[in-house]
Amino acid sequence: MTYTVAELAEHVGGTAHGDVTRTIRDALPLEEVTGDAITFVTDLKKLARLEAMDAGAVLLNEKLPLPAQIPAIVVGNPLEATLKIVTLLRPSSAPLPRKIDPRAAIDPSAEIGDDCHIGPFAVIEAGVRIGDRCTIHAHAVIRNDCQLGDNVEVHPHAVLYPETSLADHCIIHAGAVIGCDGFGYKRTAEGHKKVPQLGRVEIAADVEIGACSTVDRATIGTTRVGEGTKIDNQVMIAHNCQIGPRNIIVSQVGIAGSSSTGCDVVIAGQAALVDHVNVGDGSVVGAGCAVIRDVPAGERVLGVPARPEREAKRHFLTLEKIVSRFPEIIREFDNFKKQLGGDSSKRKAG
Structure with a gap:
């Protein structure tokens, strides 16, 4: 054109x-x-x-x-x-045909809505319900009893574990895994014993989850991702997390179990949240932060450990000043030793 x-x-x-x-x-x-x-x-x-x-x-x-x-x-x-x-x-490429490829493996009990595309070698297990106008690409796996709303798109090699729920207009990119077991073990004399992960995952409407990201099922109860939240590639959300609506979570973020976020939270790349912390509405977590305590609503945090932006910047500037003065500090220390009668090697020789 x-x-x-x-x-x-x-x-x-x-x-x-x-x-x-x-x-x-x-x-x-x-x-x-x-x-x-x-x-x-x-x-x-x-x-x-x-x-x-x-x-x-x-x-x-x-x-x-x-x-x-x-x-x-x-x-x-x-x-x-x-x-x-x-x-x-650059008009978008021709839409995929609204049909089910005969090479897809679909359990007879699965319910497929109108005008869906299901690609070759996709797997749809027993009890699955898929809404209208959904697109399930080649090699995607939808395991038993999952529920998908209307206009959902699941890209190649993504996996939805049993009982995962996706509301309308969700997009799951290639290689993402939703609903796998949470990382739960009990230390015993015989070694680490797996704690059964018996919960599920609910993804609200208009959520997009990037390639190779994971959202773990709850140990008991539900792991949730709120409406309109956008999750980048290679993000880890652990069991029982409660992610609020309209969050932006950038690549390689890790959120440990039972942590939660409010509305309109931004978590920048490679930030980490320990378990059981809350990040309040409208907060911004800077890149590479380590959040070890709750973040109040509207706060901007930076650093390791994460601290309020102004405090963190003062800390960085102070550290930079100290580092820049290292040569001067060493000279002052050498002069101080001379005033005391020479360095230790000379005193030993005497």
């Missing part, structure tokens, strides 16, 4: 400047832009870089000057407009 600069401006509700008849075939980031592609800039530094590049067109806001040689579209939000243009220039 190709469009002129003028047509793209109309599509995003912007104002076109320069050669509005230029044809645009793609939308690319600034580093990769070509003569038939549109990009976006948000500051003067990037605009200066753009001037030296062979860009087909640029999206920018009204606060930035127009480039001298490159057609421009002025919009309120360049990034949002770029996403609209990408969607226009």
Whole structure:
């Protein structure tokens, strides 16, 4: 698909400047832009870089000057407009056929809704109920008594363990595992004895879970992920956790058993929460944090162990000052030793 600069401006509700008849075939980031592609800039530094590049067109806001040689579209939000243009220039691939592949293994007791796609070698066990317009990709496994709402998508090699529940519009990406046993063992004289994990997992509506992430079933009761929460790749959520609505949980986060989060919480990459802690509504946990105690609502925490942002920054600055003074401290210490009559090696020799 190709469009002129003028047509793209109309599509995003912007104002076109320069050669509005230029044809645009793609939308690319600034580093990769070509003569038939549109990009976006948000500051003067990037605009200066753009001037030296062979860009087909640029999206920018009204606060930035127009480039001298490159057609421009002025919009309120360049990034949002770029996403609209990408969607226009790169229409999604043809939808999968709404049918069940004969190579899928489906138990006769399973209930499949209308207009579903079930790919080759998918496994759907006894007692499963799948809503309308669901997409179960090749090699996905839906184990016994799982329940899926409408418009759910389960990508290849994802596994839903028994009695897992997914509400409407959930997306489970490749390799994710929902409902596996929690990590529970009892230490005995004979070794570690497994504690039976007899609970389940409930995923609320409009949740997306990234590739190779895991959500463990509860020991007793239910592990929950709240409505609208988005979970990145390689995230671990342990048994009996209660994850609130509209959370953002970034890659490689680990949340230990029975911990909970409120609404609109953000947990940045590689942060860790110990068991039985609560992160309050609207809180932000910084990347690499170790949360060892409750985080109040609206708090921003950083560091190991996690502490309030201002306190953590003071700690970092103090530590940086101390480290930067190491050479000076060593010199002062050497001078102090000399004032005491020389270093220890000389005293021993005497």
